[in-house]
Amino acid sequence: MQFMLLFSRQGKLRLQKWYVPLSDKEKKKITRELVQTVLARKPKMCSFLEWRDLKIVYKRYASLYFCCAIEDQDNELITLEIIHRYVELLDKYFGSVCELDIIFNFEKAYFILDEFLLGGEVQETSKKNVLKAIEQADLLQEFQKVH
């Protein structure tokens, strides 16, 4: 995976994870163009589109668009599963997640993603293990607060 973007229906960015080195300016440009392209899609269209030399896989969950850019040899259908798994993880962590959770706890959203994907690849296929890791990290954080 080259990058993942989460954005609202108004085009506001909620999360950006880049797995390729790009300048700030390039990232902004890509984000702007891609958000525009995806928001212009009609509801009955398929979840895949070709954009520049990448394949874009996107899916809308309530008011949030989850958008991944994958390479030519990557499997679009499994990318949909990756997106879905991430949403499930967020849901489990926040308890019935909604966009506001991700806005007010954006750093948590990143931490969860970083336990699921690493360097653009899936690192852990067990939901349980991912959630356990987050739990442990949160505990460590709490523990250090007290002391």
Added chain:
Amino acid sequence: MVVPSLKLQDLIEEIRGARTQAQEREVIQKECAHIRASFRDGDPMLRHRQLTKLLYVHMLGYPAHFGQMECLKLIASSRFTDKRVGYLGAMLLLDERHEAHLLITNSIKNDLSQGIQPVQGLALCTLSTMGSAEMCRDLATEVEKLLLQPSPYVRKKAILTAVHMIRKVPKLSNVFLPPCAKLLHERHHGILLGTITLIMELCERSPEALRHFRKVVPQLAQILRTLVTTGCSTEHSISGVSDPFLQVQILRLLRILGRNHEESSETMNDLLAQVATNTDTSRNVGNAVLFETVLTIMDIRSAAGLRVLAVNILGRFLHNSDRNIRYVALTSLLRLVQSDHSAVQRHRPTVVECLQETDASLSRRALELSLALVNGSNVRAMMQELQAFLESCPPDLRADCASGILLAAERFAPTKRWHIDTILHVLTTAGTHVRDDAVANLTQLIGGAQELHAYSVRRLYNALAQDISQQPLVQVAAWCIGEYGDLLLEGNFEEIEPLQVEEEEVLALLEKVLQSHMSLPATRGYALTALMKLSTRLRGDNNRIRQVVSIYGSCLDMELQQRAVEYDTLFRKYDHMRAAILEKMPLVEQGGPQVDEEAKESKEGAPAPTESQASQLLDLLDLLDGASGNAQHPPLLDPSPGGALVHLLDLPCAPPSPAPIPDLKVFEREGVQLNLSFIRPPENPALLLIIITATNSSESDVTHFICQAAVPKSLQLQLQAPSGNTVPARGGFPVTQLFRILNPNKAPLRLKLRLTYNHFGQSVQEIFEVNNLPVESWQ
């Protein structure tokens, strides 16, 4: 007065509460000032909160570079909270371009070696997200150490970090290749998954690594087999499919290992068939695995039956109600249509149905695929579908559809009339979307089909009378009417409604085109010239034409004006030459699609000089052959005639030995023709390959076609299986068959053929000896 800085939640609330962009900017600028101050001399314990706020603001698009050094400080702190935010900040604010990024290398090194798992996790994550080549080189050893640590949590991250490092510094492959074998024996899914990803990366960068890892194919197969058959814990399953992420990754690696490698591919055949048939396809996850299986089957050297299975799976995908699955199916079939044409052909009806998709990206693919599936035998049916599609398709597909139809028509038109009709239909339906050369192509086509001139001009006239807005159509019609106007009035054609066309009507129509604001200048030019030509084709007096011509002598358009003046002069001063100048045009030589025909002709032209040499030789051979005459006893060559032959062969224009042997037509009956092509591979002088090609230009299919052959006893003949037993009518795909003849003694070749087939409802049997076999086929 010190205004206390906001907590993150409050800041976010305030930003969201801002009603205008300006207001938002104000809030953020104020807060950033606080953050800056806090970084300078605020409480270090709260630094992480300040950075978090800054990161939020950064996501909204505001500058945050002044936070970069803070990231470093936070990472270096011993508190986990600080590290968590610091590393996140590093991933978001730092990258290779910033010199600051190298400064975290030391912190990462420390954190990796301190053995606190969550901290090691953070460090590895950051390294694999934004680690530059330099950082990777510096930290490779640390990461290597972590590969063999007991904790799976750290190991799986270390493995994927290694993947990133190899991508940045390919040389590091040497470091990370050795541990792979051992890692592959792990049972932890995360470690397995990472290892497979690592192996994929190694193999794609180095052929030696690829060779090295081929030996793990059985092991990979075993892991996959276990996942598919006995399954695994529900912990890793999605909707009953065991760890689909792992399955997909294994399939990808198998693909890389089996590509271009017969042996590896063979060991995978069974497994792939098993996965393909056992996977539950009721939900996307199963289809994702199935899709990856198909991709692997098609990319390795799989058994033919398996390839057909894969294409059929894609065909089934086309019926799936999930539009995404139809999309990947169409995309994949498009990639396969050249290499596995007949397998994909079987799904042609479904593909054509997909033209009706509402999603343009699907219908576009369906269009491309449909065009690729057009061949000689289905061209009429396919063109009907495609023309129907052209009438209703979305505007952005029109141009591609039109040019696709025209191209296919050029390649496969069964008759010229059908071809003209097809082009005409395209021009009337989507005239504005056709390519510029469509006009030239059509005029060329019509010009060359003499028997269809009357038909063409009639149809074009009717079309023009209905609609003068589609420029390419108007141009062709104008040209045609100009050239064949006489046929328009006199020709009587039963198949079209008999239309009594008056001369005046024809002239009026052309004038209408000339005057219409819809006509482009080029179109006007066509119309004017056509009118001029009609002055010689029509019988009436030319007053009307002369009038028009003289009016346009003062037209503002330079080109038209010039033409009109010239034509006017033709009337006034050179009337005696007018008829000759305006005669029917000869057919113009044209490049482009005709090139194939010309190339073929020139190829067949070149061997012609050798043919005359060959025939001289054959004459001599015939004299000798006449003496024996029996196919059982191969005639022996006399040494002295051999000498005479050698002299003839020494002729200066004799071709060198590797020159192609000319083809030989050996049989023709009622449109069924048999051709022989000869190949003498230079590396094996005793071998002769003959390819027989059976073609059928008649109106009836040839079925149950069988060709048998016999050669003299001293030669060995081997017949390979023919490409088929049916030669479809009207120039459908020919049947070809390969004969291998071993002739070590260079005995003269004699060939007897026996053909049996069904044609026009009758069974045909023909037995004959092939005459005039070229000497080069056996000498």
